[in-house]
Amino acid sequence: MRIVAAFLLLTVFAGLAIFLTFTSSWGSLLIPQAAANEAAVAVEEPTPMPDWEGKFVVETNQPVVLRTDPFVAAQAAGLLRKGEKVALKGCDVSGLWCQTEAGEWFVSYMVGTLPEGLPVLEGVKVQAAPTVAPLVPTADPAALMPTATPAAASVLLMLPTPTPAPTVLPQAIVADAANLRAGPGTSYAIVGSANFGESLSLAGRTDNGEWFQTDGGAWIAGFLLSDPPAGLPVVEPPAE
Structure with a gap:
């Protein structure tokens, strides 16, 4: 029995020695790493x-x-x-x-x-204000129709009424997200918005060419448009 007790006691001491050696080795590895992290944090400015x-x-x-x-x-x-x-x-x-x-x-x-x-x-x-091209008057379709004679009246009644061609307004592409305003200036109320790449139909401009009016009546700053068209008529701004 004494031999067994001595063997068990020796086993316990051997295990304790191995545990202390293992923990000391890991401690020596972790301490330099922690010190390096603290040094890296201290360098950041x-x-x-x-x-x-x-x-x-x-x-x-x-x-x-x-x-x-x-x-x-x-x-x-x-x-x-x-x-x-x-x-x-x-x-x-x-x-x-x-x-x-x-x-x-x-x-x-x-x-x-x-x-x-x-x-x-x-x-x-x-940049100087764009030159406004003279507007070409549109011919009145009714003035071009011949006067009906009594003999040809029945034939003319069978002809369809000519439909005037729709007016095509100049287009411009929005170069950046933009606010649409009630008048040509940032003091006017915002009435809408336009997205990048959107195409707008323009009906007029200010006298200095810095603001443009859309076909819906809203205004957009010229620098927010990509290559705004020249030749648009000058539109009087509304009262603020």
Whole structure:
């Protein structure tokens, strides 16, 4: 019995020694890994905020399309989201088009109040208003019909009444998601929306060519259209 008891006691001590050796080995492996993770976390630094000090900065109050040149048909160069800030280099003499420090252009009324002391960019050539082509009068179908004589009256009554051909309005593709407004300006109420790639039928424009009227009477800013057509008649805007 003593031999059995001694054997059992020896087995217990051997198992305890193996357990302590195993746990010590894993501890030595895990501690360096934890230290490495802590070092990696300590190295991470927050993303630096843009330095606006001493710059002419504006904040957008709606999505703004940036263009390569100061006219609505110029190629789109980027998009500013609502609430984004951008530093300006200056605006043209009329104050209609402003240029960012990166060189892109946008229409000034698409952002908030412009900062005081903003430089005037001399010699900037902006897009002139499109030339309106003279309207060709449509012939009256009734005036072209011959006067019926009593002998031919019965024959004329059998002829179908000519139907005037429908007027085909110019089309333009929406270059970016846009609001449709009751008048040509952001102060007018929003009456609808247009999606990117949608085709709109246009019935007129403002005198300066910056806003276009759809066939439904709503208005859309010209810079939100891809290659807006020239030659549309000038439409007087409604009272605000």
